[in-house]
Amino acid sequence: MSKTWFITGTSSGIGRALTQRLLDHGDRVAATLRTVSALDDLAARFGDRLWTAALDVTDTAEVRHVVGRAFAALGRIDVVVNNAGYGLFGAAEEVTDEQIERQFDTNVVGSIQVIRASLPHLRAQGGGRIMQVSSEGGQIAYPNFSLYHASKFAIEGFIESVAQEVAPFGIDFTIVGPGPTKTNFGAGLVSPPPMAIYDDTPVGEMRRAIASGAFPLPGDVDKMADVMIASAERRPAPFRLVLGADSYKRVHHALTQRLAALEAQKDIASSTDTDT
Template sequence: MTNSSATWFITGTSSGFGRALTEQLLARGDRVAATLRKLNALDDLKAQYGDRLWIATLDVTDTAAVRGVVDRAFAELGRIDVVVNNAGYGLVGAGEEVSDDQIRHQIDTNLIGSIQVIRAALPHLRAQGGGRILQLSSAGGQIAFPALGLYHASKWGIEGFVEAVAQEVAPFNIALTLVEPGATQTDFGSSLVAAPPTPAYDATPAGEIRRAFAANMFPVVGDASKMAQAMIDCAARSPAPRRLALGSDTYTMVRAALVERLAALDAQKDIALATDAGA
């Protein structure tokens, strides 16, 4: 995909990366099929760009609605070059603190919602001879902080799904990229959902993380506009990278985690080899 009149399908466009992508793509002449839960959030862009902005309301936890909206977007717009799975949010709370309903909604939104968007798009992408999918993950898809266990579960989970599906659909000229931003100047922090605190965790790492979020103490170095441009540029790269790390914090933290993980694996090499049948 190298032309300047491509068509994109993006979830979660009312704010954050979704909004930034939509603005930049429309400004450069592309068409955007934008989904969001608050229909009027893009009224200003609709007034400016008219038919180049296609809008539909969508809650990605509603699988039937996901399929209906994706099918309608392809039917009405024809070819869609890039699908961006962006809708999601964060849940703060120790594993013991979060409620059953909070667990379900976090997984339904970030993991199952993303899976179902991909599943809905694949038949259309196959039929048109290929396309790109950008899946918003996070630095938190490769590392983990206390009090964010369910968020990490959703991101580590979607990374595994994308790793497998990317191999399945490569013969159809469909490529998937996991986008891994770090802390960014978006409204992610204000959209966080917090579990009721349990006093037992006040003096633990989970309590420290909770207080840091509440006090807005996390350093935010990422520029959402620059990251959106990097995603747009990535969609034109061939071959498509499996991962796109965005932000110096992502690079530093993920690299350290991978080096540590590899060292721990190498330290267990003798055990691993000794447990083969017949070893």
């Protein structure tokens, strides 16, 4: 059965692959991106099944306007995909205040506002699905990505809560956690001038691995898009969707370690309750 999707950040990467594969499957897509002409080839092929609008998710008023236009133009939207985002690549003390604000305005506040703008429409139509494209980096962390990880941990925490708030209205959430993938994500990294003091630290090792191509990128963006599309048919909705074998291993290892550390503190935790 065909569906109608609203997707942010569709000019490249997962957003572009998802848009194209959905159109190939016969679905309708409301695709938003900063430069609409980047989808001219798809518009020529698929006509009115592709609805496009320019959108910078850091502009909250424009987010509300574009989301409202999309629902008005297309009627029911079955799946909203928050995909727009980028990575800030640098040690915590290297990045500027402005870079930190931009990272959170895009990856956190922008995603939150797309969700907030969509909720009244989804409630009115009796439900729907929201997919948040996060990252394995919302569950684990690499050096030199501290602010990027902070943004992904933050948006996942928001969704953990809002999913409970709107479940009674038939609105489901899926957090998508892709690992390193062969897209142009690396080209979009924002990097401050490096400090030499970090050259012989894990930060420097990560920089050299990225620059040399030694950091593996095993993810296949088209296969990831196909899994996301298939997940939209699943009931109940999978709350988390980890993509990539290595990502599964890293997330599993991190969660296992976290659980072991928590269990080791059980007696300490209990000792801090009031005596009754």
